[in-house]
Amino acid sequence: MEAYINRKNGKRYIVIAEGIDCTNARDGTPVIVYHPEEKPELVCVREKAEFLVKFDPEPAQ
Incomplete structure (x- = not known):
C-alpha cells in the first residue's frame, strides 16, 4: 500500500x-480510499x- 503525506497537516495516510x-450525480468519478x-x-x-492536489507521495526510503 502506498503512503502519502497531507500537505496541510504533515500527517501520513495510507491508500x-x-x-x-x-x-447518480457523480457516476464514474475516480476516488481514492x-x-x-x-x-x-x-x-x-x-x-x-x-x-x-492535497497529498504528496511519501518519498521512497
Whole structure:
C-alpha cells in the first residue's frame, strides 16, 4: 500500500484502493480510499483529482 503525506497537516495516510463513485450525480468519478496511519479504522474517500492536489507521495526510503 502506498503512503502519502497531507500537505496541510504533515500527517501520513495510507491508500487502500482506487475506486469509482457510483452516486447518480457523480457516476464514474475516480476516488481514492485511504486512512490516517494512526487511525486505520477511519476509512476516508476523496475525489482522486482533489487527493492528488492535497497529498504528496511519501518519498521512497
